[in-house]
Amino acid sequence: MRNVTHKLILEDLTCRFDDLTVCDGINLSVDSGEMICLIGASGSGKSTLLRCINLLEPIDSGHIWLDGEDIAIPGLDPKPYRKRIGIVFQSFNLFPHMSVMQNICLAPKRVLNASVADTKAKALELLEKFGLQDKANEYPDRLSGGQQQRVAIVRALAMQPEIMLLDEITSALDPELVGEVLEVVKALKEQDMTIVLATHEMSFAREVADRVCFLDGGKILETATPEEMFTNPREARTREFLHRIL
Amino acid sequence: MSQLSPRKRYEQQERRRSLLIATVSLLAVCATLYYLVPKAPGWESVKRSFFNWPILEKTFPTLLKAFLWDIAIFAWSLPLIMVLALIIALCRNVRTPALFPLRVFGALYTDIFRGVPTILLVYLIGFGIPGLGLARPWNSPYLWGTVALVLTYSAYVAEVLRSGIESVHKSQRSASESLGLTEADTMRFVILPQAIRRQVPAMMNFVIALQKDVALLSFIGPVELLRQANVYKSLMANFTPYIGAAIIFLCVTIPATRYADYLLAQQRSVRT
């Protein structure tokens, strides 16, 4: 055990696809209740980094410390850690053949062995909190994109994760639906959830992030408070990127 | 009467018109055939040996009874095929290196049993294994005929299932595994239900083909519909019983084919 001071620590995390190094020596520590926003151009490795943290992508070298425990040792069963870390993707999140309720209850039932009644009650509670209580029995294709993403967040929350990873959860949405999903993220932050969020929504990052990381070519080029990052970035590359996007 | 919009009324008129044209042209073709065919020089003898009403009337009830065997063989083969196909498809899909031999087995299985003509397999298994001199009931042609059908068809259905499994978007697997579900649970609750749903129409086609291929067992013994028709043919020196058998098969396969087409059309309309 070491590094117990932070909730999550990435140490020299490197991930390659063949000869393409997508995450190149990432170092980042995340405190409990902190919200980190990852920004960077398309292909800079944001999604891959989040997938690595959730152990969906095996890392080539480095460490991922969760509460002081290295969870990225090759050969270690990832499942016990995955259930402590929730992730929501850009799209194709929900299981299309299951109702909202079934989507939410599957993992608690199968992974946590929670009782059906318990699971359902908790699911309803969460749905209610996010204004989805009347959608419990709908199928995903009957929901709007924004509703689908909110259900996906609820599904991840139903596992009572300690960290939430959100990967551009609004970029597949129509502009008028972005707001409702970001509201949910804000609510999560207010409940002191630890969040790592990859986003193209710079104004949102600026509003809610505790720290912003700028990724470029698989490296964290710059980490700063939103204030610094968006008004006075240190690196030329960051300035260039922000200039292009804002 | 409800008021139709001009467009609806126009469409209705068009529909009626095309229905009328279709009916008239169909009737014209039938009438021509009805008039021309009996003029062929061999028609009288063909009519006697293929379309002999008294013989059809006499043999049809027994043919129908023989068809019960086809239904029975079909009914017990189908679940076996589905189960075995599922097992083979899952074998072909294992990713654990330790289970690599299963993958090889799955691939060999589908290659071999799809590569051999069904009739050949029916002969080989249906004659070969009882030829070992096994005691009853292990020498039953019903048993070994079924085995031959199950082996062949499960190979085809396994391939259909496998391509269904591969067609499920890989982020569905990610989504499931990110929630902490095991690979087995992911397959069972997330991937397979989607794969099977997607492939129902394709599998229906094999179900229909199976219904027909049950008749291949006639070559190794079971007195099912085709063999019964064969018996009558020899007995009465007349081919009409074959027509009877064809009619019975069509009564089952045409509705089934239409149903499969309907399922496919429905699925297409859902996707877009």
Ligand SMILES: Nc1ncnc2c1ncn2[C@@H]1O[C@H](COP(=O)(O)OP(=O)(O)OP(=O)(O)O)[C@@H](O)[C@H]1O
């Ligand atoms: N499974 C994979 N196999 C090979 N290369 C991959 C794979 N996944 C991602 N990559 C590559 O890794 C690089 C980073 O991809 P990633 O999806 O992490 O970027 P991103 O920052 O999330 O981009 P975006 O903003 O477009 O989502 C890209 O060049 C991509 O082509």
Ligand SMILES: [Mg+2]
């Ligand atoms: Mg991405």
